[in-house]
Amino acid sequence: MQLLRLSPCLLAALAALTPAAARADEVHGLIVAVSEFTDPALAPYALAGARADANAMRAAFDVFAGEKAQVVVLEGTKATLARVRSELRHLTESAMPGQRIVLYFSAHGSRIPDTGPRDEDDGEDEVLLMADAAEWRDGALPGALIDDELAAAVRAMRERGADVFLAIDSCASGGAMRGAEAMAVRNLSPEVLGVPSRAMRSALRRDAAWVEDDMPAGSGRLVTLAAGPTGDAAWDTPEGGLFTRSLARALASSPADFVELVREQRRQQASSALPGPASEAGGAIESAFFFAGNLPDLVASARAMPLPDWTLDLHSAAAPLCDMQAASPPRLRDPTQRLHLGHCDAVMLSLAAPEPGFVDAWYIDSARGRTLLSPIGGLYLDGRSPTHLDFTFVSHDPASGAPYPAGTDRLLLFWRKGRAAADHAAIIEFAVRD
Numbered sequence: 001m002q003l004l005r006l007s008p009c010l011l012a013a014l015a016a017l018t019p020a021a022a023r024a025d026e027v028h029g030l031i032v033a034v035s036e037f038t039d040p041a042l043a044p045y046a047l048a049g050a051r052a053d054a055n056a057m058r059a060a061f062d063v064f065a066g067e068k069a070q071v072v073v074l075e076g077t078k079a080t081l082a083r084v085r086s087e088l089r090h091l092t093e094s095a096m097p098g099q100r101i102v103l104y105f106s107a108h109g110s111r112i113p114d115t116g117p118r119d120e121d122d123g124e125d126e127v128l129l130m131a132d133a134a135e136w137r138d139g140a141l142p143g144a145l146i147d148d149e150l151a152a153a154v155r156a157m158r159e160r161g162a163d164v165f166l167a168i169d170s171c172a173s174g175g176a177m178r179g180a181e182a183m184a185v186r187n188l189s190p191e192v193l194g195v196p197s198r199a200m201r202s203a204l205r206r207d208a209a210w211v212e213d214d215m216p217a218g219s220g221r222l223v224t225l226a227a228g229p230t231g232d233a234a235w236d237t238p239e240g241g242l243f244t245r246s247l248a249r250a251l252a253s254s255p256a257d258f259v260e261l262v263r264e265q266r267r268q269q270a271s272s273a274l275p276g277p278a279s280e281a282g283g284a285i286e287s288a289f290f291f292a293g294n295l296p297d298l299v300a301s302a303r304a305m306p307l308p309d310w311t312l313d314l315h316s317a318a319a320p321l322c323d324m325q326a327a328s329p330p331r332l333r334d335p336t337q338r339l340h341l342g343h344c345d346a347v348m349l350s351l352a353a354p355e356p357g358f359v360d361a362w363y364i365d366s367a368r369g370r371t372l373l374s375p376i377g378g379l380y381l382d383g384r385s386p387t388h389l390d391f392t393f394v395s396h397d398p399a400s401g402a403p404y405p406a407g408t409d410r411l412l413l414f415w416r417k418g419r420a421a422a423d424h425a426a427i428i429e430f431a432v433r434d
Contacts, residue, residue: 027100027290029061029071030087032130034079034107039134039143045108051075052240053106053169056248061102064251064290079107081130081143088153097161097220100291103154105145106241108133109170109234112141128170158220163291165258167225169241171234221284221291223258225265228277235276242269242276256296258285262376267419278377286370295370298362298412302425308415310353310381312426314339317346319392338408338429341393349389353415356383360414360422363391366407366432378416395432406433 035050037043054075061071072087074080091101108129126147133143154164215222227234227243235242246268255261262281269276288295315330322344330348333339341347351359358378363371373391381387396403409430414422 025098027065027069027102028091028094029065029069029102030084030091030104031057031061031071031073031075032079032084032103032105032107032128033057033073033075034129034131035076036131037129038077038132041135042129042133047106047108047236047241048238049236049240049244050106052238053244056240056244057104057106060248060251064254065100065102077131079130080132081145082132084130084145085149088150092153092156092160095157095160095162095220099162099220101157101162101164102290103164103166104169105167106169106244110141110144112136112144112146128168154222155215158215158222161218161220163220163287164222165225165290166222167247169227169234169243169247171228221287223283223285223287224281225258225262226280229280235274242272242274243279245269246272247279255289256293257288259372259376261289266377281376285376286372298370299364299410299427301422302412302414302427305414305423305425307426308353308413308424310351310415311386312413313350313386314428315348315350316341316393317348318342319344319346322398335426335428338431340431341395343393343395345393347391347393350386351379351381351389351413352386353381353383355417357381357415357417359387359389360416361389362412362414364410364412366405366409373411393430403433408432 031054033050033054034047035054036046054073058071058073061069065071074083074087091103095101105128110127110129111124112127114125127141127144128150130143130145133141135142154166157164225247227241239245243265246265249268250261250265253260253264255264258281262279262285266278269279312335314333314335316333316339317327317330319327319342324344324346327346330346358380359374360378361372361374363373365371373389379387379389393409394404409432411428411430413426413428415424415426416422
């Protein structure tokens with residue numbers, strides 16, 4: 001069950017500015033494309049498409065970020081771990097509120113035993129292999145950028161107020177995958193790298209984000225986009241990674257927000273001969289694309305559309321002290337009336353339509369904040385059985401307990417067929433503190 005009002009919160013390369021020269025309105029980018037290894041033992045595993053990835057993302061960055069954006073491209077043997085760390089450090093030191101930073105990585109992924117604060121439930125760290133990667137030795141994997149280190153760098157940028165877009169074309173899964181002759185998986189198994197099997201005995205498969213999103217108030221926003229969930233393959237071709245090729249085309253489509261960007265990227269990738277897994281997005285995807293520009297007025301759009309031809313049932317259940325285990329029995333409510341709910345009440349919707357389609361569910365709170373409750377691709381209705389959408393209504397900040405502005409929250413339910421634009425909508429209103 002989703003909790004509303006909690007703020008939901010790899011692309012170009014960074015120009016190394018000194019902190020004194022930085023400005024709040026600057027755009028920075030770091031593009032890292034590991035197209036070859038300096039270690040002869042790993043040379044056969046070079047990514048054929050990484051150089052094309054760097055070119056594609058550099059061109060895309062110029063279009064959406066503007067000519068004044070400052071970008072560093074580390075490709076081939078320049079993409080060493082030391083150089084990447086140096087550029088990340090420069091980005092962190094110059095970060096400030098209002099800055100926008102894009103980080104993009106095209107590289108082989110792999111897994112090693114947890115080397116950091118022992119914070120991984122499965123006992124593993126995901127890693128990106130830089131150009132100077134080598135086989136396991138002395139209890140470590142040389143040239144490996146560990147997920148914890150990348151997460152710490154991104155966190156530091158955000159703590160200084162910068163907004164960050166992180167995109168990664170890699171996979172951190174093991175296992176053998178087969179594709180067409182010109183296709184390869186962007187993964188090097190721990191066995192190839194000589195990681196001892198005894199160090200991996202307690203490891204369990206997991207699906208986890210590269211970067212955690214537990215940040216203090218005032219931090220910059222974060223959007224992450226990866227070629228696929230942990231455990232899935234990211235495909236490489238001589239023309240570039242499938243994910244990157246589709247992402248570059250999506251960036252050229254001038255999306256209004258990150259939701260539109262991800263949908264277009266997935267649509268482009270789905271048209272490939274071997275589309276691979278769907279990309280995985282996280283963070284503040286409801287934000288305007290690249291954290292700038294005006295967002296469309298979804299409430300006005302919904303009001304201008306006719307009601308969908310569907311059956312909609314809405315129930316609510318009171319949860320005193322936000323204890324869902326002690327929630328009252330569900331109560332049927334009239335969704336055409338402005339609903340008065342208590343803090344932490346559970347809201348449960350059941351939707352059934354006479355034909356297949358998708359619902360995009362947006363929650364617009366009294367402070368005009370936006371939260372996408374449905375999956376990015378939409379909530380699927382099969383035309384036969386009901387589909388459910390549940391969330392928790394909150395009228396106070398869960399962390400501080402401070403009340404939210406009085407007014408009206410709105411749940412917008414946009415109905416569409418397939419990839420067509422929505423042409424029907426329903427609005428459910430919730431009273432806030434009145």
